[in-house]
Amino acid sequence: MKTKKEYQTYCLDLDGTVYRGTEAVEEAAGFVQRLLQKGIEPFFVTNNASMTQQQLKDKMAGFGITAKKERIMSSAIAAAKYIKRWYPGRTVYMIGSDGLDQALRQEGVERVQEKADIVLMGIDRNITYDKLATACLEIRNGAVFLSTNQDLAFPSEKGFLPGNGAFTTLVSSSADVDPVYIGKPEIHMLEAIQHEYGFEKSQMVMIGDNYDTDIQAGIHFGIDTIHVNTGVSRMETVLEKKQVPSFVIENLGFWEV
Amino acid sequence: MKTKKEYQTYCLDLDGTVYRGTEAVEEAAGFVQRLLQKGIEPFFVTNNASMTQQQLKDKMAGFGITAKKERIMSSAIAAAKYIKRWYPGRTVYMIGSDGLDQALRQEGVERVQEKADIVLMGIDRNITYDKLATACLEIRNGAVFLSTNQDLAFPSEKGFLPGNGAFTTLVSSSADVDPVYIGKPEIHMLEAIQHEYGFEKSQMVMIGDNYDTDIQAGIHFGIDTIHVNTGVSRMETVLEKKQVPSFVIENLGFWEV
Incomplete structure (x- = not known):
């Protein structure tokens, strides 16, 4: 397991990481706040394809999280971008x-x-x-x-x-x-972010609760990953995987920015 | 391959054997006629679960085939009988x-x-x-x-x-x-017929055009099978299978009753 490091590009999963259904994940708002104070505007990367960017932004606002619409990468947005780019x-x-x-x-x-x-x-x-x-x-x-x-x-x-x-x-x-x-565990959403902003992979990190989607997407894309123990995959199970995440934390409160 | 033989219980598939969609399979009406003349009332065994016995009987009547409603074993009828018997x-x-x-x-x-x-x-x-x-x-x-x-x-x-x-x-x-x-290639429809009438398996034959459903159902149930070349599976392909049908004929006109 690596030691903690600084990234320029934080990609956060939503359900299980930032909220759980209709409830906030308590530590998420503070984490995003700390990122913003450091001048880092995070990306939100969700397989949800039914809601618009505005609807997702509003939902997060309800949990005290300020998100820029254009930084919300849903599988719907990624699919549309994928079609425009490749077809x-x-x-x-x-x-x-x-x-x-x-x-x-x-x-x-x-x-x-x-x-x-x-x-x-x-x-x-x-x-x-x-x-x-x-x-x-x-x-x-x-x-x-x-x-x-x-x-x-x-x-x-x-x-x-x-x-x-x-x-x-x-x-x-x-x-x-x-x-x-298009969605996680495939890499298309992360790839779309990297392609649009020209980021270095070494500066990107994918944060999520679901090993099989969030963490796998990060691993396949070749960037660092942080598993949070606030959703689907239990920390103990994740640590037994052949390919463990770069970091495993209880919740976003444990990550110093 | 066995030689031709006489059966007491003829189980005929419908689509591809007796009709093809909205068209008759020409030789089917004559075949059923010959069975009836010999005093053999055939069974019609179909995976179709959307139509009622009356609707299937009417459809066959349109192709000149007289079927007794209670001899039409659809996967719907078989499912209902299965539930009544086992649950x-x-x-x-x-x-x-x-x-x-x-x-x-x-x-x-x-x-x-x-x-x-x-x-x-x-x-x-x-x-x-x-x-x-x-x-x-x-x-x-x-x-x-x-x-x-x-x-x-x-x-x-x-x-x-x-x-x-x-x-x-x-x-x-x-x-x-x-x-x-419930439907073919599973054996439940054939089993329901045997159970209800007390037939001997050695006296039963399953006739159909589809190797993967009709013929497989017969083979799994342990009765003789006749493949007709009037529907889905081509005769050449069927003859290359590891388990070939008991008989392979061009169409029902080739089967003497």
Whole structure:
């Protein structure tokens, strides 16, 4: 395990790190405050594709955290940027919610209802058979298959509900094509941040509670990682992994900036 | 390969064997006619769970085939019988269409919207997020997970549309529980016929076009099988399999009764 070090670019996961569902993670606001006092504007990196940057900013504000909209990298934003960068001018058939809809508008990506170059899936609580059927048909007709994230389930007050990864699995199994996932543990969100701002990887760190998404994304991208024990993965379990994070802390209060 | 023989119980697949979508398979009507003339009332064994026995009977009538309603074994009928036999008195949360709805009524199975003992999935063109979420929650709370069939896709005039197997995969991946499938290649439909009528396996034969479902079901159940070259699996491919069918014929016109 390395010793503590200073970074220029802090990438913070949201759920489990900054908040837990509708509750704040107590130590997060102070941590962000300390970063801002040092002149460091952090990035917020979330697999959430249903909320817009504004909605996420407002949610954090409710927990006393000041976030700049353009520093919020959701899997929806990253997907739209990915399409603009790698498939410029191509049309998209989208399944998703406000967050994905607005991200595509923001990047000027054209949406179509048929003959799409790309099928892009994000969570959609108003999903229908026809939407899923269209996705399958378009992919079978050769459309590129992208999905915001592979989360199979997410917690709610009722229990674990099916996530976008489960719906993506439906389309993938039926159309017999594997998707490209944008969200963590894939590196696309971190890569988008680095690409846009020209950061050095050695100056970047990914902080999160989930070993399988947050920490894996950081490790795959080749940057330092900090695991916080405030969410999904327990510290003991994380320490038993073959590839441990650069740092393991109880919560963000333990990190001196 | 065995030589031709006489059977008492003919189990015929429907789509690809008796009809292809909205068209008749020409030789099927004559074949059924010859069976009836010999006093043999065939069974029709289909993974289709959306249509009722009456709807399937009417469809076959349109192709000149006389079928007795009670000899039509759909995966919906088989699922309802399976529940009645193995889980008597238990409640069911159902996702499905007319065929499954009526099958459960016919067997007197009680349906509930929550706290179900069993979750039963069949194709539902009016699927919603809430239905799928309820299925996941009930299964996570311990409900037995049954599904009519594992067909990932089915042909339509538009192309291949997602089948019940794909929706079942969604729930299975999200709730992290494997379902029990009722339809072919599982043996439950053939087993239900044998159980109800007390047939000898040596007197039964399964006839179908699809090696992976029809023929596999027959092989697993331990009865003779006849592959017809009028649907999904090509004869050449079938003959290369490790376990070949008992007989391989071009179409039902080639089988003397």
